């Protein structure tokens with residue numbers, strides 16, 4: 124058993140409470156390798172933003188659980204080295220699908236876990252979430268749960284259709300499970316293809332797809348039911364067209380990739396939405412930078428020469444999200 128407190132990490136309780144009061148959101152960036160982690164920590168340290176390092180089940184298998192723990196601990200020390208006196212860094216399990224996985228993460232130094240039982244019938248979702256909460260809270264680990272179903276594909280999580288969260292269920296769910304935050308479905312979606320072209324309209328000038336707006340009426344109804352309760356948005360990458368264009372220009376093939384417009388996320392960040400998950404955007408930045416180097420310098424075979432530019436582009440992306448979209452800069456001095 125390793126406590127996250129020994130690693131210098133924090134849970135989400137205080138950062139969420141401050142974010143709701145302050146009208147901003149905490150970035151939750153997924154990572155599975157060193158370059159992503161370096162870019163996230165540099166961006167967070169330089170902007171003094173609280174940050175959630177997020178690891179899916181697939182990423183945990185990819186990186187190895189023991190190595191991950193030391194990477195998170197190293198991230199805290201690296202942040203201090205960069206001049207961030209009191210780093211607010213959380214290590215969070217994204218989409219935990221069983222009690223055993225959540226328990227294992229709690230036991231291995233995670234400061235927060237998500238139990239995603241949203242695909243189960245309502246009562247089973249409550250029972251499993253409650254079991255995880257009871258275990259995690261013994262160690263002051265915070266728990267995110269989910270109600271409603273997001274469309275899209277993310278690692279082993281996928282669904283063809285979305286079902287909005289039902290506002291009439293949220294009080295009962297939050298009360299009976301004791302969860303610390305709630306991921307909801309209001310039209311965000313996993314992956315780089317959040318909407319089919321049929322669901323979108325086309326900008327007549329650019330020919331780009333314009334996605335349908337998020338269901339802010341559902342968000343409002345949820346906030347009315349659960350005033351001041353931390354709400355989480357998954358699948359909130361914006362799929363920046365500059366990265367998609369770069370990937371396509373240098374030999375990639377991502378036709379009609381489309382994400383959530385940043386102005387909608389900006390609006391959400393000002394509400395009780397206090398955690399916004401961003402994964403695909405950094406994958407796109409990484410891939411775009413690597414493809415560019417490969418296309419322009421076919422003789423290059425030193426991984427530092429293409430992972431380095433990828434790291435720089437991701438850092439730029441993370442800072443942009445923190446400062447211009449979520450508004451979390453300067454919130455963890």
Ligand SMILES: [Zn+2]
Pocket residue numbers: 218277313357358400
């Ligand atoms: Zn998700």
